[in-house]
Amino acid sequence: MRWITLDLQYFAADEKTEEATPKKQKDTRNKGQVPKSQDVNTGFLLLMVFGGLYLLGGQLKNAMKNMYSKSFQEYIHWELTTDNVATVFLEATAEMAMVMAPIMGIAMIAGISSNLLQVGILFTGEPLKFDLKKLDPIKGAKRIFSARALVELVKSLLKISVVGVITFTIIWANKDQMMLMSQKSVEVALVFFGNITILMGLASGLALLLLSTIDYVYQRYDHEKNIRMSKKDVKDEHKNMEGDPQIKSKIKEKQRQMSAARMMSEVPDADVVITNPTHFAIAIKYNEEKSDAPLVVAKGVDFIAQKIKEVAKANDVMMVENRSLARALYQESEIDQPIDEQFFKAVAEILAYVYRLEKKV
Structure with missing residues (x-):
């Protein structure tokens, strides 16, 4: 029973139920x-191309008419030589x-x-990469007889x-006029x-463009369904993005x-x-050429x-014991930064005392 429960938990964790994360997308x-x-693409292409034919039809007709006229009025009288044929x-x-x-x-723009x-x-060049899996006949057969293939057939x-x-409707509505075109001139028939x-x-x-709207909604739904993630996938991605906690802990420890x-x-x-004297220790250095105020070059508590x-x-x-000042400096100061203005007087008195002892002044 325990193994059955574990198997069910495993399959539940591996089931693709979660929406794709931004990174996965x-x-x-x-x-x-x-x-x-x-x-x-097909619907837009047809609209653009036939719209272009409607707008440019007159110019195209004149260009082709001039080409045929030149062929039967000029080219037909030329001698049949290699240069003339070329x-x-x-x-x-x-x-x-x-x-x-x-x-x-127009077709390219469409x-x-x-x-x-x-x-x-x-x-991206990923779709162009050679993949032997695409040549797998078993997977190919599965694609042919899949639900997606059935949907494509219906579409x-x-x-x-x-x-x-x-x-058929357009032809049927104009069938009477079509029959009369045999009595019209060639130009009128071509225009019609x-x-x-x-x-x-x-x-x-x-x-087709109207149908494609439905198809695009389906393609988007199918795409989002295919890239869904399991709870395990989401956790693994989160872990990979933020780093393994143990590794992060080791890195922080190394940095410390x-x-x-x-x-x-x-x-x-x-x-x-x-010093505190036992719990806190703050190392102070004053260099008037680098800073107008003393700097905290090191600080620590307990072991440090x-x-x-x-x-x-x-x-x-030299070490000087000042319990309240040591605690305050530890809490209010940062390493390699000048001490706060509120500590100027107390630190200055300690430095003056140290300098006198070391006969620096």
Whole structure:
């Protein structure tokens, strides 16, 4: 029974029930794993491209018309030589590039804009790295028959159905006019069918963009679900960010030891050590060239105080007993900092006494 309880606790701790932490979200984003809907790109691309065709359709028609006119009025009379064929090829390619450049530019802007709207600015090479796990046939089969794959199938069927219904409706609504185009001029027929095509494209793009809103919400939900963390993951991350308590304790202890060693090295140069006499010890040094007030070069209580007094005694630094002053200096002063103004008079009297004894003045 005990083992069953432990197993249940283990599985409960390992269950992904917690929302991803900001650090986990940032790490996941740096790996290129972000919520994104391809339908947003498709719908935005269709709207932009067909909108561009609607606005630039007249210019594109004139450019293509001039190209065909030149082909049948000028190129057809040229002799069939290598130079002439190369010239025709180059000029035709340049004309086609001029015709397609605006549309391709709009498509590129649409693709970049739709990605920026969803993902923002993100540069990472993680998705391009070679990973043998992606070639695992078992995992590949699991992906094919997974719930996500079923959702993608339903989405694809829905998109095909929606686009099919839209295009059929537009064609059916204009079927009578289509039949009459056989009696119209070529130019009129081209304008009509061009407008119908643009209308179908814009309507399909708008429909896909509306569907993509639902898809993006689902992709975001699925992404957040996939990056959820267990309670153990959250604790481990917190521990890694703040450091292991034992390691932090050892680091602090080492820092205290280094600080104490550095502090002890200043005691031999002190002018006086003010003591409690047993619990506190404050080492004072006055150097008028560095500071207008005396400095506390070392201070300690109990064991550290005893060490300060031992070092002072070994280096012939005078010690003066003043219980209240030692306690107050320990509480109110910082190492390597001038003493507070309230202690000036008392410390000055002690320094004067020490200087007289050492015949410094």
